[in-house]
Amino acid sequence: MTEASPVRVLNSEVPVSMAEDDVRGVSALTIAIHRAWLWLRSPRPYLMIIGFVLFIGFWYLAVEVWKLPRFSEMPGPTQVVREWLSRNPTYGLSIFTPEYYLHIWVSTRRVAIAFFLATAIGVPLGLFLGWSERFKQYVFPVFELLRPIPPLAWVPLAIVMFRGSETPIIFLTFLASFYATALNTMLGVESIDVSYTRAASCLGATRWQTFRHVIVPGAMPFIFTGLQISVGVAWFSLVAGEMVSGQYGLGYVINTSYTMVRYPTIVIGMITLGIVGYVTSAAVRLVGDYLMQWRTRELALGGDR
Amino acid sequence: MYQTINGSPSRWRARLHTITARLVASGIAIASLAAVLAAPVPANAAAEKDYGKPGTPIDLVIGYQPYYTESWSGLIMRDKKFYEKYLPKGSNVSFQVGLQGAIIVNGMLAGKVDVGYVGDMPGIVATSHPDVRDIRLVSVLGLGYDQCNIFLVRNDAPQFNSPEDAIKWLNGKTVAVPKGSCTDRFAQAVFKRFNIQPSEYLNQSIEVITSGFRAGKLDAAVIWEPTASRIVEDKLARRVASGASVDERDGGFMVMPEALIKQRPDIVKDWLQAELDAELYFGDSKNAMDIAKMAQGQTTGFPEKALWTSAFGTIPKASGGTDTRITLAYGFTPEAMELIQKASKFLVEIKSISAEARPDAVQPQFTADILKARGLTAPVGTVKALPDSAYTGQ
Amino acid sequence: MSLHPAATRDYPAVSTQPIRKGGVRIADVVKAYGTKEAGILAVDHCTFDVPPGEITVVVGPSGCGKTTLLNAIAGFHSISAGTIHLDDELLCGPQRLKAPPGPDRIVVFQNGALFPWKTNIENVTFGPIMQGALSRAEAYDKARHMMADAGLRGIEHNYPGEISSGVRRRVEIVRALMNDPKILLLDEPYRALDSLTKSVMHEALLEIFYKNRVTIFFITHDLEEAIFLGHRVVIMTTRPCRPKKILDIDIPHPRDYSVLTTKRFRELMDETAAAVHEEAIKAFAAGEKER
Numbered sequence: 004m005t006e007a008s009p010v011r012v013l014n015s016e017v018p019v020s021m022a023e024d025d026v027r028g029v030s031a032l033t034i035a036i037h038r039a040w041l042w043l044r045s046p047r048p049y050l051m052i053i054g055f056v057l058f059i060g061f062w063y064l065a066v067e068v069w070k071l072p073r074f075s076e077m078p079g080p081t082q083v084v085r086e087w088l089s090r091n092p093t094y095g096l097s098i099f100t101p102e103y104y105l106h107i108w109v110s111t112r113r114v115a116i117a118f119f120l121a122t123a124i125g126v127p128l129g130l131f132l133g134w135s136e137r138f139k140q141y142v143f144p145v146f147e148l149l150r151p152i153p154p155l156a157w158v159p160l161a162i163v164m165f166r167g168s169e170t171p172i173i174f175l176t177f178l179a180s181f182y183a184t185a186l187n188t189m190l191g192v193e194s195i196d197v198s199y200t201r202a203a204s205c206l207g208a209t210r211w212q213t214f215r216h217v218i219v220p221g222a223m224p225f226i227f228t229g230l231q232i233s234v235g236v237a238w239f240s241l242v243a244g245e246m247v248s249g250q251y252g253l254g255y256v257i258n259t260s261y262t263m264v265r266y267p268t269i270v271i272g273m274i275t276l277g278i279v280g281y282v283t284s285a286a287v288r289l290v291g292d293y294l295m296q297w298r299t300r301e302l303a304l305g306g307d308r
Numbered sequence: 309m310y311q312t313i314n315g316s317p318s319r320w321r322a323r324l325h326t327i328t329a330r331l332v333a334s335g336i337a338i339a340s341l342a343a344v345l346a347a348p349v350p351a352n353a354a355a356e357k358d359y360g361k362p363g364t365p366i367d368l369v370i371g372y373q374p375y376y377t378e379s380w381s382g383l384i385m386r387d388k389k390f391y392e393k394y395l396p397k398g399s400n401v402s403f404q405v406g407l408q409g410a411i412i413v414n415g416m417l418a419g420k421v422d423v424g425y426v427g428d429m430p431g432i433v434a435t436s437h438p439d440v441r442d443i444r445l446v447s448v449l450g451l452g453y454d455q456c457n458i459f460l461v462r463n464d465a466p467q468f469n470s471p472e473d474a475i476k477w478l479n480g481k482t483v484a485v486p487k488g489s490c491t492d493r494f495a496q497a498v499f500k501r502f503n504i505q506p507s508e509y510l511n512q513s514i515e516v517i518t519s520g521f522r523a524g525k526l527d528a529a530v531i532w533e534p535t536a537s538r539i540v541e542d543k544l545a546r547r548v549a550s551g552a553s554v555d556e557r558d559g560g561f562m563v564m565p566e567a568l569i570k571q572r573p574d575i576v577k578d579w580l581q582a583e584l585d586a587e588l589y590f591g592d593s594k595n596a597m598d599i600a601k602m603a604q605g606q607t608t609g610f611p612e613k614a615l616w617t618s619a620f621g622t623i624p625k626a627s628g629g630t631d632t633r634i635t636l637a638y639g640f641t642p643e644a645m646e647l648i649q650k651a652s653k654f655l656v657e658i659k660s661i662s663a664e665a666r667p668d669a670v671q672p673q674f675t676a677d678i679l680k681a682r683g684l685t686a687p688v689g690t691v692k693a694l695p696d697s698a699y700t701g702q
Numbered sequence: 703m704s705l706h707p708a709a710t711r712d713y714p715a716v717s718t719q720p721i722r723k724g725g726v727r728i729a730d731v732v733k734a735y736g737t738k739e740a741g742i743l744a745v746d747h748c749t750f751d752v753p754p755g756e757i758t759v760v761v762g763p764s765g766c767g768k769t770t771l772l773n774a775i776a777g778f779h780s781i782s783a784g785t786i787h788l789d790d791e792l793l794c795g796p797q798r799l800k801a802p803p804g805p806d807r808i809v810v811f812q813n814g815a816l817f818p819w820k821t822n823i824e825n826v827t828f829g830p831i832m833q834g835a836l837s838r839a840e841a842y843d844k845a846r847h848m849m850a851d852a853g854l855r856g857i858e859h860n861y862p863g864e865i866s867s868g869v870r871r872r873v874e875i876v877r878a879l880m881n882d883p884k885i886l887l888l889d890e891p892y893r894a895l896d897s898l899t900k901s902v903m904h905e906a907l908l909e910i911f912y913k914n915r916v917t918i919f920f921i922t923h924d925l926e927e928a929i930f931l932g933h934r935v936v937i938m939t940t941r942p943c944r945p946k947k948i949l950d951i952d953i954p955h956p957r958d959y960s961v962l963t964t965k966r967f968r969e970l971m972d973e974t975a976a977a978v979h980e981e982a983i984k985a986f987a988a989g990e991k992e993r
Contacts, residue, residue, distance in 0.1 A: 202815035206829035220819035249511035262410035262488035297861040
């Protein structure tokens with residue numbers, strides 16, 4: 004039987020964090036607003052705007068004013084912007100034409116389906132590749148052999164293998180996306196510190212419980228990095244894929260504008276692709292931030308990254 | 309919540325000032341850029357290429373299409389080298405294969421190709437970008453009714469009583485075509501005339517169309533020779549109609565940049581002399597087998613019979629065949645001019661080009677002079693359909 | 703004796719709990735890596751006892767093989783020869799070279815292994831819930847009480863990333879104790895903390911020990927920490943490790959930081975410092991790497 008302990012360490016309330024802003028017990032939405040506010044307060048958005056202005060300025064100068072050697076034949080920003088914002092565009096595509104939004108919608112739909120398929124198949128596959136050494140030995144060599152084959156090389160097989168015209172495109176878009184997701188997921192599992200799995204087994208968790216409670220959440224940061232990459236490569240592959248079918252979509256716009264010699268439209272297609280791609284990537288990042296509150300809060304405490 | 313964010317009211321104000329300052333700075337940057345972009349900019353022509361002084365040797369890049377029968381004078385030119393007789397000694401000529409006219413046109417607009425052998429649509433499109441490069445039509449390679457303008461349908465399509473019925477059948481079907489080519493113009497013109505709306509009008513390259521027929525995904529395609537003959541030869545699809553069925557011509561043209569014409573009219577004349585020789589050679593039926601062999605040497609994946617058929621084969625009238633496969637116009641005959649005007653008008657309507665072909669897009673004087681000097685008239689010959697027995701290959 | 707006179711508890715006061723078992727007997731254990739010819743001998747015929755209900759601290763230079771021993775007890779590594787018993791049960795021996803990990807021997811890791819993606823209370827209740835030993839409501843209830851006892855009230859729903867590393871260690875210890883382990887294995891848990899935090903952590907650990915009376919097997923390279931905490935200190939040689947000297951620390955419990963300045967403490971330091979220093983020099987000369 005112990006005597007009254009002179010130790011009084013455990014009397015005091017625990018200091019939660021050393022950070023300035025106290026985020027204890029605050030909702031996810033609040034954290035998001037807080038981080039957005041921090042971002043607006045920082046110099047970042049303004050530097051971003053200045054960056055774009057400089058880029059467009061250089062493009063303008065190189066093509067239309069200085070007429071630099073290999074730049075002079077490109078469409079300049081004036082031509083592109085005029086066509087893009089025109090009510091009656093020369094080549095039939097501008098923000099006022101309904102086809103423009105149809106193309107955006109068709110491409111986005113294809114990317115969305117391919118991306119979700121790639122995630123639904125790639126994440127579990129990656130998890131098992133990382134988790135089971137035996138499974139990895141069977142599957143990984145085949146995976147790595149097929150991975151470097153670019154979507155363009157799959158075009159003939161895709162046409163033959165899949166019925167209809169949407170499915171081959173979605174398949175081609177799916178491929179690169181799938182590899183990025185599966186590989187990053189596998190690396191995510193492998194990057195989990197062995198202490199966590201050991202702690203789980205110490206605490207009496209079965210292999211399956213460890214998988215569910217340690218491996219899957221532990222790999223999440225890598226998985227979401229993989230997903231952001233994956234949505235980006237899905238957009239790249241889409242352009243290759245849309246050569247196969249060829250009626251709607253931003254890749255179709257770019258390909259057709261080449262053979263129809265419509266240079267400003269090519270650039271409009273490229274810019275639109277960039278914007279939509281950026282938005283989808285940001286959307287994935289936002290979902291990741293929401294699902295991984297533990298990381299978001301850590302970062303919110305430390306200020307913006 | 310926000311009271312936990314550090315700051316007394318005065319610190320708040322200081323922060324707002326910074327934000328305002330930054331907003332103003334960015335606003336100024338954007339506004340000045342917009343003003344610069346909105347200001348009218350004079351049309352800028354690309355820097356002209358220097359072709360050297362008249363009489364000096366020259367390096368020429370020829371963009372030609374062995375995979376387009378109507379323009380085979382280029383293919384013959386490459387093999388027989390008629391130009392060596394005429395060009396200044398020391399000149400270098402290199403030939404680049406284009407799978408589609410549009411690719412050659414893009415090459416010319418980029419200043420990488422000097423002479424182009426292209427179909428009617430790419431040819432007219434080439435002349436419609438004077439702000440990038442001024443390109444002119446200098447000769448007619450050939451005119452026809454079933455060189456570009458060929459409708460193919462899948463083998464299990466119903467048997468049609470007439471070509472018109474076949475064309476009407478395309479309503480609500482999946483049709484593929486390489487956009488920007490002579491077939492694109494033809495297909496859209498015919499659809500408009502007959503009031504037909506395909507369920508899908510797909511832009512596909514010739515390989516994708518071939519696989520599409522093989523996989524049973526396409527109902528129809530509009531494709532030029534010799535790919536049409538190959539697809540039919542491989543029993544992947546069958547012919548049902550052509551330009552002959554609907555009285556729509558097709559044509560191939562030679563294009564050159566205005567810079568070359570202005571700086572080196574001597575070269576233009578030399579090349580066109582060689583072109584005349586090539587067309588005369590093409591028009592002589594005795595050369596059919598040799599030409600087929602040349603074609604086989606300059607293409608891959610085509611059986612020799614298909615190549616021969618594309619230029620010299622007899623195709624049933626019911627499927628759109630003609631007795632004269634190609635009319636070698638060489639000069640700008642009234643028929644050629646009519647085709648150019650009609651096509652150009654149509655292309656403006658479908659917004660492929662911004663304005664109709666300028667009157668000076670066509671430069672007939674070189675061919676006219678050469679014909680006069682040689683005592684010939686346009687057309688200089690025809691490529692006739694030969695019976696199957698005339699094919700003596702394997 | 704209650705530390706929190708105002709706190710109400712449903713559990714009986716700790717001092718009435720019987721001392722748990724958890725004695726470990728390490729007998730002639732050898733651990734070799736690699737082949738006979740070209741291998742590394744990490745542990746060489748190591749024999750000592752860990753008495754139940756006491757804090758045994760193992761001190762030695764880095765890389766000497768003490769973590770290998772801890773891992774062998776926990777069940778993460780196998781041994782090459784010898785036996786390890788927990789109470790009277792064989793953990794590992796010639797028939798079974800690797801023990802299965804389990805909640806009777808829980809490890810608190812060097813760099814902390816609180817799951818960052820779970821809140822503190824989710825971490826703490828992880829063990830009982832996974833094993834099905836307690837229902838969710840019961841587990842949460844017990845967790846709240848144990849965390850309050852350890853002075854961790856108020857941070858239940860925070861994530862480990864939001865609290866300081868010292869506090870994280872304490873949460874980890876509570877997570878372990880939730881499972882009523884026989885022995886707690888601590889692998890240099892305070893190594894990464896600064897010395898000020900460390901001294902507070904030591905006192906906190908002792909407080910927890912006094913309440914729970916679980917056997918503690920503690921590894922460190924800090925001699926002062928060892929003597930302050932331990933009932934018994936085992937000084938290991940450099941690799942391959944075996945006990946060089948075993949000391950029973952006769953400073954009475956309960957101890958607090960004032961113990962550090964007592965004469966007896968300094969005497970014990972003097973006794974052992976020479977031995978430890980000797981091994982440290984050997985380790986340095988042999989170029990021991992930090993594991």
